């Protein structure tokens with residue numbers, strides 16, 4: 001139980017929602033059959049193109065048709081499925097929401113993107129997710145027979161404290177469905193994953209849509225899995241594909257024993273306040 005296979009589906013999401021979902025389900029089968037994965041993840045906004053102009057049009061309630069399909073796929077293949085994210089409508093608001101399903105098809109957790117992607121790099125990349133979306137305000141962790149896994153979405157990876165909270169709560173793998181762009185992707189996408197993996201001595205996986213040069217928002221691709229030593233175990237190029245890697249929890253323990261930063265940190269000088277009351281110290 002100390003080893004398991006994680007697969008990331010770098011799906012090319014187009015304008016046809018039902019086709020996106022249908023193809024995601026086909027790829028999930030291939031992640032299980034061809035990669036022997038027991039944990040599978042889809043990208044951010046996998047049932048719609050990514051962009052503020054699309055969120056309302058593609059939004060669904062949860063449960064709804066897309067999450068029903070994910071639930072059935074998790075049950076059919078007896079896997080943990082991190083359902084990327086979809087635009088969710090609830091109480092007149094829109095959210096960027098990830099859902100997680102267990103091997104019996106039950107939705108075991110869900111997550112609304114906490115940090116909305118509002119940036120302005122003049123002449124290169126301006127995006128304001130908060131024009132149409134509302135932020136969530138809860139975390140998302142789920143237990144498997146292997147370890148606890150934490151989920152957050154894309155821009156959330158830039159916030160080191162959030163990953164630290166997950167690590168402190170005992171997560172050994174963090175999965176970020178994401179869709180970095182052609183400005184920040186080449187510079188920061190892999191570096192951020194390696195930083196979070198190294199800071200917290202855990203596995204980090206980030207799963208992007210495949211690049212579509214004709215889309216209004218061009219995703220960088222390069223879905224990747226990083227180990228607690230910050231090695232890149234698997235990395236896609238920009239095309240539609242599955243990447244997978246073995247998660248080895250004995251290796252994680254070895255890294256933590258060799259460089260025992262979680263025992264050496266000076267909680268008397270600095271500490272994470274926000275979840276200190278509700279999340280126990282490192283397990």
Ligand SMILES: O=C(O)CCC(=O)C(=O)O
Nearest residue numbers: 117154155179180181184
């Ligand atoms: O942080 C970035 O550079 C990209 C973030 C992003 O694309 C997102 O949150 O959807």
